[in-house]
Amino acid sequence: MKTKPFGFAALLAVGALTLAACGGGDSDSSSTDTASPTSTSDSSPTGEPIADCGTINFLQPLPESIIFWPLITSNALGYFADEGMEVNLLPGGDLPETAFVENGEADIASAGGPEVMQAINAGADLKVVYDYWNVAAEGLVTLIDGPNSATEVQTVGLVTDSDAATVEIIWSSLGLDPASVDVITLGETPAILAEALENGTVDAIAGAISDFIGISASGVQIKDIAPEDFKASPSASFIVTPDSIADNAACIQGFLRAWAKGTYAGLVNPEATQAMGKAAVPEEWLDEATGVASYEQSVPFQEPVGSDGLFGVVQKAVWQAQADELIAIGALNNLDSLDVSTFIDEQFIPGANEWDRAAVEADTKAWAEANQ
Numbered sequence: 001m002k003t004k005p006f007g008f009a010a011l012l013a014v015g016a017l018t019l020a021a022c023g024g025g026d027s028d029s030s031s032t033d034t035a036s037p038t039s040t041s042d043s044s045p046t047g048e049p050i051a052d053c054g055t056i057n058f059l060q061p062l063p064e065s066i067i068f069w070p071l072i073t074s075n076a077l078g079y080f081a082d083e084g085m086e087v088n089l090l091p092g093g094d095l096p097e098t099a100f101v102e103n104g105e106a107d108i109a110s111a112g113g114p115e116v117m118q119a120i121n122a123g124a125d126l127k128v129v130y131d132y133w134n135v136a137a138e139g140l141v142t143l144i145d146g147p148n149s150a151t152e153v154q155t156v157g158l159v160t161d162s163d164a165a166t167v168e169i170i171w172s173s174l175g176l177d178p179a180s181v182d183v184i185t186l187g188e189t190p191a192i193l194a195e196a197l198e199n200g201t202v203d204a205i206a207g208a209i210s211d212f213i214g215i216s217a218s219g220v221q222i223k224d225i226a227p228e229d230f231k232a233s234p235s236a237s238f239i240v241t242p243d244s245i246a247d248n249a250a251c252i253q254g255f256l257r258a259w260a261k262g263t264y265a266g267l268v269n270p271e272a273t274q275a276m277g278k279a280a281v282p283e284e285w286l287d288e289a290t291g292v293a294s295y296e297q298s299v300p301f302q303e304p305v306g307s308d309g310l311f312g313v314v315q316k317a318v319w320q321a322q323a324d325e326l327i328a329i330g331a332l333n334n335l336d337s338l339d340v341s342t343f344i345d346e347q348f349i350p351g352a353n354e355w356d357r358a359a360v361e362a363d364t365k366a367w368a369e370a371n372q
Contacts, residue, residue, distance in 0.1 A: 053085035053251035066277035074262030083254030130312035133236030144221035157202035190214025216293035260311035
């Protein structure tokens with residue numbers, strides 16, 4: 001398989017889209033006046049926190065946003081507090097997320113696969129402990145009743161010229177000649193992208209989640225028809241240092257468990273989750289359609305992978321495939337090989353999933369009733 005575009009930067013474009021639509025925002029967590037009912041899914045039998053973790057400095061590629069709703073839902077439902085911690089969302093900066101973990105500013109950070117492997121190749125001592133986005137940020141979308149496969153597509157609209165790489169990879173992976181499909185660069189304006197799909201100018205659009213949010217917010221229903229092997233990608237994972245694992249394993253475990261519970265809450269109760277998002281980041285919802293689209297387009301990224309339904313599973317085969325692709329294009333200083341098992345630590349996955357799903361559903365329902 002040819003190398004897919006590694007678009008963790010596409011997540012940053014989501015922030016630009018939502019803030020542009022809503023008139024601004026900052027990276028600090030918002031305080032709200034919503035009621036927070038007592039959690040029924042505490043992590044210890046007594047209801048007491050299992051550790052006194054204090055403040056956890058956390059970094060993700062966006063300011064607080066419905067795109068990464070587990071931060072919002074876990075705060076609103078008290079799951080971080082249950083684990084004896086308060087999460088401080090750092091504002092980020094010009095440095096990559098990996099650097100903030102390396103220099104100790106962030107206890108836990110989110111980063112994409114290529115960024116992690118490039119940092120490790122440069123000498124960083126990092127561990128991947130949890131994958132929470134296992135889907136590539138890029139894709140190929142059509143109208144909801146449009147083509148179901150790239151084999152049915154005659155014309156593709158590109159958001160930018162760089163999206164031609166998506167077309168090349170998808171068509172090549174299907175044994176098709178990329179030159180057999182016509183491409184048109186449409187630009188980044190959501191209304192133009194939506195109109196091009198609706199009037200038949202193009203059969204599909206190659207772009208990223210930020211573009212698809214804009215199309216959906218325009219009222220056009222779309223679906224992603226990119227092949228599954230293209231979609232599989234560790235596009236957002238949690239990283240920590242080995243020292244942090246040695247010194248603060250209980251707090252790492254608690255953070256991941258709270259995040260997993262918040263993820264599930266967002267999947268089973270969309271209405272309550274969106275209400276929590278409005279309360280936490282009201283500026284993101286000044287344009288209601290954009291807020292709703294941001295939530296809906298992020299759902300496939302948050303869903304657990306595999307038949308067991310576990311959250312946070314780190315797919316070593318997917319990581320290894322991406323490492324091999326990076327090596328093939330010379331993005332890892334001409335390494336001949338990289339064994340991803342050397343930096344993947346799966347010890348926290350079982351504990352991250354040790355909680356009662358029915359209790360989380362009850363917590364989310366109770367929050368909704370308390371905040372009607």
